[in-house]
Amino acid sequence: MNIELTDKQKIKIINSEDVYAIMQKVLLREEIIDQEKEHFWIIGLTTHNKILFVELVSLGSVNATTV
Template structure:
């Protein structure tokens, strides 16, 4: 299920996470595109992004992370 656009307190439209991630990935350019990236995306109860964090850049087929590296609390 893909979340639809919602409105923030200021009335501005917020994009679904797919659109946000697409813009982030386009900004990265050609750097490390052949490597695996492990992203953490935190959402609020309304499924609006709270944070987007690049946790690890791995090899060609995997990114090794420890559970503590993927836990935000």
């Protein structure tokens, strides 16, 4: 799953709280059944720490995912 962002959503990441806020919104959009599974996400950034994309690399079981 690759999430496209609008220019307004391409905010600058300053600290881990910024990443938490973004990922919380992403994860709340998922189906209930997938919320209990292990996820491996990538957040692509520019050289100025602005978000380019958010991509789900792997969705595993309840306690593991294959990378």
